[in-house]
Amino acid sequence: GSFTLCTSTEKDYDWKEAALDLTGEDLTNWCSADAAYSTYQKTADEPKPSCWSGSVYNNVWFKFTAPSDYLKISLKTGGSFGSMHYGRMAVTDMADNEIGCVTHIVNQGTTLLTLTGLTSGEDYYLNVDNYYGSSQWGSFTLCTSTEKDYDWKEAALDLTGENLTNWCSADAAYSTYQKTADEPKPSCWSGSVYNNVWFKFTAPSDYLKISLKTGSNFGSMHYGRMAVTDMADNEIGCVTHIVNQGTTVLTLTGLTAGEDYLLNVDNYYGSSQWGSFTLCMTNIKDYDWKDHAYELTNTRAYCSSDQQFSTYWKTPDETKPSCWSNGPAGNVWFKFIATTPQIEIIGKTGGSYGNMQYMMMALWDNDDNVLECVNYSGSTSWKTISSTSLIPGETYYIEVDHRQGASFTTYWGSFSLCVDDGSFESSVLWLGGTSDDWHTASNWSGNFVPTALNPVDIPADSPNQPVVSSTGRCYSLTLFPGASITINSGSDLSVGTRVILQSNTTQMASLIDHGNLVVGGQSTMDVKYSGNGWHMVSAPIDNAVSGLYLDKYLRSYDEATGWEYIVPVNVPLNPAEGYALWSTSAGTNNVSYNGTFNTGNQSFDLSYSGPPTTGFGWNLVGNPYPSSLDWDEVSLPAGLDAAIYLWDPALGNYRYYIPGGGGLNTTSQYVPAGQAFFVHYTNATVQPLSFNNNDRAHSAQQFYKSNESQSNILRLKLSCETGSEQAGVRFINDCSADFDQNKDVYCIEGAGENTPTFYTYAQNEKYSINSMGPFGSDVTIDAGFYANNAGTYTLSVDQLESFDVDVQAFVEDPQTNTIAALDAESPYYFDYDGDLEEYKFSLILVKENAIVEAPVFVYGADDQIKIINKDLLEGSYLVFDLSGRKIAEGDFNNVSTTVEIYKDQTVYLVQYFLTNGERFVTKVFVK
Template sequence: MDNAIDIPIGTSSFELTFSENIALANGNFYVELLEEGVSKEIQSVGDSHISNNVLSLSFNYSLGYAKEYNILLPANAIKAATSTALYSGLAAGEWSFTTESSPPLWANGFPSVSGQNSAKFDLNALADVTGIVYGVVTGAAAQPSVAQIVAGQNSSSGPAKIARNASVTSIVTPTPVEFLFNDDTPTGVNYYLHTVFEKDGKYSTVETITIDRIIPEINQLTSLPLNGDFTVAVDESVTIVFKEPVFGFDGSGTLPLDNTYFSFQYDDSGTPIDVAFTFSQTTTSEQTTVVLQPDVLLLQDEEYTVTIAPVSDASGNLTNQIVRTFETDKENVWIGGGVVTTWNDPLNWSSGTYAPGKTVTIPIGSTAFPEITSGTIDVHNLTIEPGASLTHTGGTLNVTGLFTLQSSVAVNASYINNGAVGTVLNVVGSNVNVEQVIDNINMTYLISSPTDGSTALSFGNYYPLYTYNNTTDAWDAISSGATMAPGVGYRMWTDDSMVGFSGEINTGAFLVNLTRTNGAGYGWNLVGNPYPASIDWTLLGINESSTIENNFWIWMPTQRAYGAYSASTDIPINITSSKIPSNHAFLVKVKIGEPTGSIEFVPDAQVANDANYLKSGTTKPVVDYIKLAGVTSNNVKDEMAVAFIDEASTAFDRFDLEKRFANRDHLFELFSLAESMKTSINAIPLNGTYEVPLGFNALKTGDFSIEMVMNKAENVETILVDKLEATEIALLPGDRYDFSVASKGLNTSRFSLKFFKVSTDLPIESISFNRSNVFVQGREVFISVPSEIAGSEYRVNDFSGRLIQTGTLRNDGVNSLGQFVEGSYIINIIGTSNAALENHKVVVY
C-alpha cells in the first residue's frame, strides 16, 4: 500500500490491484524504482506480468535499511480489459514505502574477550545502539540460532554450559559481562562463546569466540633432550619448546618469563646440586622456546632434573609444575685388559666397568679387539677408529645413535659381520658413516661401497660415478641417485678429502657376474670389496676350476701405479699381502676361452684392515721367488718378481701374472716376458742356470735404477745382465744397479736376469777333506787356501739360502772376506766348471 513502513529489506516483489481486469494498452512498457528520489532500476513489463486485475512487479535491486522508495508507472500504458478506458499511471509519491530500520551492528573489534584467568573471562559488548547482549558457552563450535542463544541453549536445544545476558547502555564504552567457569567447563579443552546483540526485537549477527581452557603443553618432539633420554651428550644444552606463547604468572596477570621459573640439578649422594646455566627465550605467535645452556660440561653417566614452575598462556591457563629428567652419555673406551675379546668383561673397558646403552669407542692400540658372539649388546654411538676392529659372529648388536667407521691415510676401521643366521645388526641406515680418506683430490679413485645406500651424492655429487663396461671397454656414468651395488667397482673423483658411505651395512654373500669380450675389454672386470673390512683373496675359494684367474690387480692412486697379487705363487707386487682393504675396487680377469665368469664374495673372507697390507714376515712363502723394482730418480718404485716353481713352464701359465701398465711418466715399470706375454710375475723352473728377459716401460728418458727388493729363494743367485753396457752384476737384497735410458718407451732387449742354484748342503764328514782352512777372528772371516785353489770364485750364503757375498780368492795363503754379523754361514768355493770344490760351515760370534 502507499506509504507503507517497516518493509523488510529482502522484499523484491510488488503487486498493484485494479478494480477490474486489465490489459496492455500499447504493448510492453517500463516501470522504475526510485531510492530517496534516485532511480535505481528500470524493468520491462509485458503480458506475463498481468493476471486478471493484478499487475505483478519484481526488482533485482537490494533494498537498504530505513530508505524511502517510489515505484513509477507510465500513464496510458494499461487499459481496462473490456473497454478502452486507460489507466493514468503512478507518479512519485503515489506508490511509496519505507524499509525497516537496521538491526544492531557490532562495533569494530567487538565482541571480544578479556580478563580470562582460571576462574572467569569477560565478554566485552559494544554496538551502534544500546540494547541487550546475550551469550552462551558451549562445548561445540556449531552456532546456535538467535532464539537458542536468547533461551540459553546450545545448537541442539540443550542447556548451554554457561548462559548470560546484560543490558548495554553505551555506544561509546564497551560493557563487560562476566562469565564464571563452573564444573561444566573444566580445563583441558576449548569452549565456544556464541553471542548476539538485540535492540527492539532486532538482532545482530551471531558471533563465535573460542575460549581457550587448554593448559600450555611442552612439544615433546622438539624439546631436547627428550624426557627420559639416557644418552645425552655432556656438551648439550636443554631446549624446552611450549606449543603456545607462555609467560610468568603471579596470580593477577602474565609476567615476563625468566630464569627463576627453571631449576637444573643433579643428585650427589642424596644432595641436590644446582647446575649453573645461561637462560634465553624467544616467543613467537606460535610458541615459546627456552634454552638453558650449562656454564660447564655436564658429568658423564649422571641423571639430571629440570624443574619448571607453573607458567601461564595468554588466556591465563596455568600449568602445574613440570619435571623433566635425562641421563648423560658415557664413553665406554675399549682397552682389552680383561678376558680376550669378551665384551662384557669390565676389565676390557677404560673405566673398569661397561655402561650398557651408552657410547662405545674402539681405539687402535689394543692387543685384542672385541668380538660379539651371543646375547644382546645395546650401544648408543659406536665409533671404531682407524686400524681397530669389531668382530660380530653371533647375537644382536643394537646401535641407537651413530655408527662410525673411521679412516686415516694409512688404514680404515673394520666391522666384521660373518653374516650367519642369528647375527643381527640393528642400526638406522642414515646413521651409518663408513669413512674413506681421500689423500689427494686431484687423483682418480677406484672404490666400492660397504653399504646399500651410497650414491654419487655421498661424495659431494661433484662428478658422476662410473662403472667399467667390459663389452665396450669404456666407462659408463651412472645417475647421481643410483645406489652403488655391492661387489661392483666404481671410478670416482671428489673435491672432498673425506667421504662417507651410508646405508645399511652389507652382510652375507654377493655374487657378481663377469664378462669376457675379445677385442674390447678382453677379460678385465672391475669389482669391489663389499664389506667394511678387508677381504683376503686366498679365502674366496678361487681355484683352477674357477672361470677367473687366481690373481687381482689394484690401482694405487697415490703411487699412480698398479699393485697385484698372484695366489698361485703367493707373491704380491707393489703391495705386500693378499688383502684388499675396505672401500677398494680392484680388477679381476675372466680366463681365455671363458665368455663369462663370476666372483662370489663370502663373509668368511673378511679380515681386519691393517696398514700398508702388512703381513707376517715370519711366514715361509708358498714358492721361492725374488722381487725387483724399477726405481726412478725420485725413488718411486714399481715391482716385478720371478718365481721358481718346478711345475711351471716357459710359456704363460697359471703361475704367471700379467703386467698391467699404469703408463705414467713418473714410473719406471719393470716386467718380464713369458714368451710374448708381459708379466709382473714370471714363474720358471730352475734346473741349473736359467736366463729370462727383463723389460721396462719408461715414458721419459733419464737416470733409473733396478733394485733387488727381496730374495725369498733358497740357494738361488741372481745376476743382472746389462747388454748395452756389457755388464753383469750379482744382486743381493738392497742392491741397486744405476743406469741411464736415452730412448723412452718399451724395451725388452737391454736387460736379462740369470739365475742358478747355490748348494748349501754340507755333510759333516766332508769337512776333513777340504784343502782350505776357514777361521774367524773378531767377526772377521779368513780363508787360507793352497796355490791350486787360488783364483777360484767363492760365495757366502746364510742358512736361509740368502746370498751374502761373492768374490775371488786372489792369494795362495790367507784371504780376508771382511766383517760379518753374528750368525751361521756356508762358504762355497767354486771351480771353473761352476762345480763346488769345497763347502765350509762357519759360525760368527
C-alpha cells in the first residue's frame, strides 16, 4: 500500500544529550501525567549501569535538579500508569559518576530508586530503560518525593499513641518491599542490613514481648529479624532470623516505663525475602517467668496432655541450678502447694510427648533454694526428680529447661509433665465384660467397685461402656480416646480430683451427664487439630477464654459483619458459639479445655440481617458439650433452615447434613465435641437456638458419608486432578421450585484452594442439595462451578437407579456446543482453562421410551427421525448421537419433517425449540 515519509535531525529524550528537562519542576512531591513517557521504539545509548543485567535496550533520559540531599524516584507501570514491563533506572551526576541504580524487579507495578547524598541545587541525569527489548517496551509514569517514610530511622513510624499492653497491627500492615538499608547492623544479625524499616514506641512497663508474624494472611516476608535501641542508640534487645515464615519473638526486660524506644525490622538477604509483616506487642507474662509460674492445682497422679508445654521462644531467668552443665537457656516454671512430704516429677519428651532435646529440671522451695536437680543426658531422655522432705502446705517451684546449643533455638521445643504426690491407691481399670453397669464388681479389674480413693481408667475397646445408674465414686476419672461414660438421670458420680477426656487424631472420649457430675478439681477435654489449616471450634467448658488458643489465630463470626480476629487473651468464649482456629505449627496440635464441662440447657441467639446471596443469615454455632450433639434431636426455631454446614480442613470445603440428604457430600447427624458449624436463619426476630441433654449422644465418628438410601435422587460429582466436589438433586412431592427450608442446602462459596465450588441453580440461587417437585418426563437443571486450577475435569452421575422410572441423563455444555449422555460408567470429560469466572452447563433428565407430551411428537423408524407438527408450529431442531456430536439440524413448520440418519447407531437425542421460547428434549430409537 501507500505510505508517507518524514525525516528530522532533531533529537529527543531518546538521547542523553537531549534529555528531557525537568529542572523547572518542583520535585519535592511531583508526578508526571499518567503514561507520559515511553521507551517505545527508542534506541540504546551510553554504557550499561552497574546493576542492570543484559544490555541497554530502549533507554530514555531525563535531567533534573536535586531539591535536597534525598530523593525517591518512583517508576510506575501497569493500568493507567503505562504499558512498559520490567522497568529499571539509574542516576548519574553531570560528570557521569553513578549515584544510584535499580534493576528490573517487577513485571508491572512500582519500582523505586532511593537517592541519598545528593547536592541540593545540582543537576543530575535519570536513565530509564526496559529489560529485554521490544517485547517489554512501552509507556510509564514518573514520580519524585523528598518526603521520607519509615524506611528511615529519622522517620520511624510512630506507635507511641498505641496501647501496647496487648496490641496487634492489622494483618500484613507493614512491609520491607523495596526498602533501603540504613544505620549499622545490630549485634545479632548476620550478613548486612538489607531492607530495614523503623518504628518508635513508648514502653508500657519494664517488660515487653514483640512478635513479628509472617505467612498466610500475616504477610509475605521471609526470615524476619528485629532489634530495639533506646533513643541514644544503645541496643536493648536483638533477635536474628530464625524461622522462614511464622512468628519471631523479641523479649525485652529492663525497659523504663514511659520512655521511647526504636524498633528496627528487616528481612535477611535482600529482595528474595522482602515482603509484608504483622506486629504484635504485649507486656503480659506467662510461665516463661518464675513470678508467673504455671500453677499445678492437683499433684495426685497428674499428667499434662502430650506436648502441652514448651520452651519455644522462652527466655532465661533466675540463676543456674548447681547440677546443670549450662543454662538457663529457655527455662519455664511451674508451682504447686505440697499436700504430702513426697513428690515425683517426670519430664517427658520424644515421640508424641514433645520435641524438646536435652531436658534439665530442678525443684525449688519458696526461699529460692534448689532442693533437687537433674542434668541432661540423651537428647530425648525422660527426666525424673523425687523428694520425700516437702512440708505440706508450702509452695514449691519446678523449673524445666533445655541445654544451651549453638543458638538458643537449637534444642528448644515441647514437652509433657507428670507429677505425683503418692497419695492415691492403685488405679482400677474398667473391663465391661459383664454389662454396662458401673456398680457391678465383675466389670472392674480388681473385681470391686471403685471407691473415692481409686483412680479410674476407661479404655475404648471394652465390650460395654460404663453407665452410672445410682451413686458412683472415684478419685480421678480418665477416659481414653473413643471411650464414653453416661450418668443416668437421678444418678450422680463424684470424682475427687479431676476428669480427663483424651483424644487422638481420629477419636475423642465422650461424657454425657443426664444426672449429676461433681468434680473436686478440674475437668479437662483434650482435642487434637491438624496444623496449617482452619478449624471451626467450640469450647465444651463454661469458663473458656481466648487464651486457651495461645500462639494460635482465633476469629469470631458476626452474622452482620463477618469475621473478626480475637487478639486479647482474656476474651470470654461463649458456650454454643463457634469460632475459627488456625495453627501455624505443622502436624497435630492439641488444645486442652480445662474447667467445668457444660451441661443442661445451652443456647445461641440467632440473627438475620439480609438474604444469603449477600452473605447474611449465617450464624456460627458450636456444640457446647463434651459429647456429640445429635442434630436430629434438636428443636429448630421458626426461620432456621434444617441443614448444618461443617468445615472439613482435609477436604478444603464444607460438608453438610440435612435429614434425608441421601449421602451427598454429607457428614452425619452427630456434631463432634469441640466442633462448630454454620446454620442459616431467615427470621428478622432474634431467637435462641436451644440445646439440652436430650440432644446429646455418644458417637465416635467425626465425618462420614451417610449410607441412607432414598428414591428419586441424583448425585453429581465434579472431579479434577486436585480435588472433587458433589452436588445433589432430589425429586420430592412436597417440594417447590423455591428454597425449601427443610429440604434444600445452600452452596457456601469460598472452598479450598484446590477444590472446585460446584452447585446447581434454582431461582438464581446456588444449591449443594436442590430438592425439586415430582420428577417429570423432561427436566432441565442448570448447574455451574468455578475453580482455581485449569485442567481436565470429569462430570459423573450416580443413583439414577433410585428413580421410580427408567431415566436417562444428558449434559449440555454451551462452552463446547455439546450434548452428551451421562451415567455411572460414562462420565463427561472436558477441559477448563481457568479463565471463565463461572463454567455453566445444563443437566437434562428424560424418561426412557417416553413420548413427550408436547405440541410436537418425535419418533424414529427405518433410518429416519420423524417430527410430527400437528399444530403447524414454527421451530428448529438439533440431533445428537450419544457421544455428544451434532449430526443434524434444521427448521420445521410443516405437519411432518423427516431427518435422514446415516449412522451406525440406534439411539439419538433430539432437542427442539419453538419460536415461543419453549424447549423440549427426547431420546429416539431408530431401527
